[in-house]
Amino acid sequence: MPNWIRHTDKPEKKIYYRHEEGVKSMSLYIEGVIDAPLMNLLLVLAEVELFKTFIPMIKESRMEGDYSHLRKMAYF
Numbered sequence: 001m002p003n004w005i006r007h008t009d010k011p012e013k014k015i016y017y018r019h020e021e022g023v024k025s026m027s028l029y030i031e032g033v034i035d036a037p038l039m040n041l042l043l044v045l046a047e048v049e050l051f052k053t054f055i056p057m058i059k060e061s062r063m064e065g066d067y068s069h070l071r072k073m074a075y076f
Contacts (some may be wrong), residue, residue, distance in 0.1 A: 004029060048074045 004016040013032040020027055034041055051061035051074075058076050065073035 042069055045070075045072055048072070051076060 004018050007015040007017060009016075014030070016029040017026050048061050048063045052058045055061075061074065061076050063072065064075050067073070
């Protein structure tokens with residue numbers, strides 16, 4: 001993945017990040033296998049706005065793009 005910095009690249013999980021030009025934030029690309037029913041994962045992804053209430057250190061969370069049930073873009 002060009003322009004991405006590899007943090008973890010294992011068969012069960014991949015984590016890449018990159019610093020965005022002109023802003024203090026960074027983008028994350030996360031891929032992994034979750035041993036849970038698909039409905040549980042979809043329900044969690046659908047509630048991005050609530051992440052700030054149950055994940056420590058997140059002060060703001062909102063959905064920025066909703067491309068499909070499995071492809072989302074969020075701001076944390």
